[in-house]
Amino acid sequence: MGRRSQSNEKSIMTPVLVxxxxxxxxxxxVTNAKTELVKEYLEMEYPLFICPLILQEVLQGIRKDEDxxxxxxxxxxxxxxxxxxxxxxxxxxxxxxxxxxxxxxI
Numbered sequence: 001m002g003r004r005s006q007s008n009e010k011s012i013m014t015p016v017l018v019x020x021x022x023x024x025x026x027x028x029x030v031t032n033a034k035t036e037l038v039k040e041y042l043e044m045e046y047p048l049f050i051c052p053l054i055l056q057e058v059l060q061g062i063r064k065d066e067d068x069x070x071x072x073x074x075x076x077x078x079x080x081x082x083x084x085x086x087x088x089x090x091x092x093x094x095x096x097x098x099x100x101x102x103x104x105x106i
Contacts, residue, residue: 013046020057
């Protein structure tokens with residue numbers, strides 16, 4: 001998800017777009033490499049991004065109003081990546097097709 005870029009002054013984390021499934025695990029308290037990285041990014045105030053679709057997917061799955069409000073507040077404090085949906089959809093399809101041609105599946 002992210003990688004460290006070493007410098008003499010301090011380690012700087014690469015900005016990361018965190019997918020829905022990682023956020024769901026994170027908010028459910030699941031511990032794995034991806035949720036630990038999210039935790040580290042949040043603690044160190046490194047740049048984490050979401051896009052509107054990820055926000056929607058996470059929020060729509062929350063049953064309790066109290067949890068919904070907490071998660072909504074938390075996620076709205078992240079960086080929101082606003083991209084053209086048509087361009088990103090075509091770009092994602094192109095990437096998927098290119099990787100599939102190379103024998104990689106995502």
